[in-house]
Structure formats: structure tokens, C-alpha cells
Amino acid sequence: MIKLYNDELSGNCYKLRLFMSLIGLPYERVPVNFYPGREHKDEAFLRINSFGQLPVVDDEGYVLRDAQAILVYLATRHDPTQRWFPSDAQVRGRVALWLSVAEDITRSASAARLHDTFAYPFDIKACRDTAHTLFAHIEDHLADGEIEGRGWLADNTPTIADVACFPYVALAPEGGIMLAHYPALRRWIQRVKALPNFIGMPGIFAAGIDPQPC
Ligand SMILES: N[C@@H](CCC(=O)N[C@@H](CS)C(=O)NCC(=O)O)C(=O)O
Missing domain, CATH: 3.40.30.10 (Glutaredoxin)
Structure with missing residues (x-):
């Protein structure tokens, strides 16, 4: 196992x-x-x-x-369905792009959370500024997608790109990065939470039971 x-x-x-x-x-x-x-x-x-x-x-x-x-x-x-990392070359290229963005989110939004929750000595302003720059790009991408009928980052269906980007976007408020100005991003968070077999973690609750919707 x-x-x-x-x-x-x-x-x-x-x-x-x-x-x-x-x-x-x-x-x-x-x-x-x-x-x-x-x-x-x-x-x-x-x-x-x-x-x-x-x-x-x-x-x-x-x-x-x-x-x-x-x-x-x-x-x-x-994954027997092979749906989460589709073999189509163009989709794979886009998934790889978003996996790279996920790493940028870790370096900024996750670092801000480590600073605020565990007192890590990071430059909190730089972390938050970088995260907001990334989130503004993701917001535009998702809002455009909604107009085009695409609800996910890399394709018309969820992929590992969404899984990779989701945690530190959803946990961003723990690092003082509020999501109020990113409505498309918040709708995407709700779509991820509605996936069958979704599980949460401390700070990320299943859809409908958020004690403090962000
Ligand atoms: N690129 C790595 C980053 C992993 C990472 O930053 N992990 C954190 C825990 S969430 C860690 O171990 N940090 C300790 C360190 O970087 O020294 C990944 O995506 O797995």
C-alpha cells in the first residue's frame, strides 16, 4: 500500500x-x-x-x-479513469502550467500562513503582495472561463491542476490574504468542495458547513 x-x-x-x-x-x-x-x-x-x-x-x-x-x-x-491528467497534449501543457502556478502559490500564500500561524520569519508583505498578484490572474482566468463555459483551471473538467492550486488558495485567509475581491475564485472553491469524495482539513470545511465563509 x-x-x-x-x-x-x-x-x-x-x-x-x-x-x-x-x-x-x-x-x-x-x-x-x-x-x-x-x-x-x-x-x-x-x-x-x-x-x-x-x-x-x-x-x-x-x-x-x-x-x-x-x-x-x-x-x-x-487513476483508472485517466480523467485527472488527460493525455491530450494541449490539456497536459495547461495542467503543467497550473502545477507551476501551484508552486508559486505555495511560495507566497502558504508562506504567509506559516508566518501568521507559526511565526515563520518571512517577509509577510512580499508574500501577501505576490499572492494577491497571482489570485488576480487566477480570478481573471476563472471569470473568463465561466463566460466560455469552463469551470476549471486547465480543462472543462477538474484535473490535478485544480487539486494542486486549491489548498493554499482556500487557506489563504489564515495568512491574512482575504478573498473578498475574488468572486470567481470563491465560486471555484465551492465547485472543488462539491466534488464527489471531497474531504477537508483543518481550516478547509466541506461545502455548506464553513463557519466563516471567506
Ligand atoms: N515543492 C514542494 C514544496 C513542499 C513544501 O514547501 N513543504 C513544506 C511543508 S507544507 C515543507 O516541508 N517545508 C520545509 C522546508 O521547505 O524546509 C512541494 O510542492 O511538495
């Missing part, structure tokens, strides 16, 4: 928990305490991932790090 080296509060680990839930893939969680334990920097974990970062998966001895890379692997190897 697939092992996921996991912290429940990590949005990058959640990307994979969410995706494996969406495709109904069983897995086992190996807890790694990110904060305050810093177990991702322990010698034992550095032997698994010398970058000292979560998440990592181990699929019967095939060890892979990086949430985006892992999404590509899981969708290719374990």
Missing part, C-alpha cells in the same frame, strides 16, 4: 490526501510532525527526502517527493 509521509496541517500533504480520496485510492499515513516537532529536518527523514520537505510518498519502494510531481505520478499510475 502507498505510504504518505504526512502532517495533518500541511496544505501540500492535504493536496495528496484530497486527490487520493477523489480517486478512491487507499493509502497509509506516516505522521511527520512539521511544527513544532520539525521532524522533517531529522536525520531519519532526511534519508527519505534530502530536501527536508513534506510530502513524500512511497509506493512499494518507489519514493517520490514534491506534491505536484506526486499528483502527476498518482494520476498516471493509479
Whole structure:
């Protein structure tokens, strides 16, 4: 069975928990305490991932790090429908583009959350400014898509691009990045939450039970 080296509060680990839930893939969680334990920097974990970062998966001895890379692997190897990473060349190109944007979101919106929730010494203004620049682009893209009849980032149906970008957009208010000015982005969040087998995480609630809609 697939092992996921996991912290429940990590949005990058959640990307994979969410995706494996969406495709109904069983897995086992190996807890790694990110904060305050810093177990991702322990010698034992550095032997698994010398970058000292979560998440990592181990699929019967095939060890892979990086949430985006892992999404590509899981969708290719374990999704019998092949819907989440379609083989069409142009769709794949767009998925790759949004996987790259997901990494930019991690570097900005996730960093702002780490600053505000765990006191990480990041330049909070720069993190928030970069996140807002990205969110404004995504807002335009999604609003255009709605006019064209496309509700998802890379295609007419959800792909791993949506899964990769979703967590740190939805968690952005925890880093002081409010979503009030991004209505299309908020509608997309609700569409993701309405997917069959959607699961949440601390700070991301299933559709209809948000205590504080953003
Ligand atoms: N590109 C990596 C980034 C992973 C990442 O930043 N993980 C965080 C936890 S959510 C981490 O381990 N940070 C520790 C560090 O970067 O030293 C991915 O997408 O998986």
C-alpha cells in the first residue's frame, strides 16, 4: 500500500490526501510532525527526502517527493479513469502550467500562513503582495472561463491542476490574504468542495458547513 509521509496541517500533504480520496485510492499515513516537532529536518527523514520537505510518498519502494510531481505520478499510475491528467497534449501543457502556478502559490500564500500561524520569519508583505498578484490572474482566468463555459483551471473538467492550486488558495485567509475581491475564485472553491469524495482539513470545511465563509 502507498505510504504518505504526512502532517495533518500541511496544505501540500492535504493536496495528496484530497486527490487520493477523489480517486478512491487507499493509502497509509506516516505522521511527520512539521511544527513544532520539525521532524522533517531529522536525520531519519532526511534519508527519505534530502530536501527536508513534506510530502513524500512511497509506493512499494518507489519514493517520490514534491506534491505536484506526486499528483502527476498518482494520476498516471493509479487513476483508472485517466480523467485527472488527460493525455491530450494541449490539456497536459495547461495542467503543467497550473502545477507551476501551484508552486508559486505555495511560495507566497502558504508562506504567509506559516508566518501568521507559526511565526515563520518571512517577509509577510512580499508574500501577501505576490499572492494577491497571482489570485488576480487566477480570478481573471476563472471569470473568463465561466463566460466560455469552463469551470476549471486547465480543462472543462477538474484535473490535478485544480487539486494542486486549491489548498493554499482556500487557506489563504489564515495568512491574512482575504478573498473578498475574488468572486470567481470563491465560486471555484465551492465547485472543488462539491466534488464527489471531497474531504477537508483543518481550516478547509466541506461545502455548506464553513463557519466563516471567506
Ligand atoms: N515543492 C514542494 C514544496 C513542499 C513544501 O514547501 N513543504 C513544506 C511543508 S507544507 C515543507 O516541508 N517545508 C520545509 C522546508 O521547505 O524546509 C512541494 O510542492 O511538495
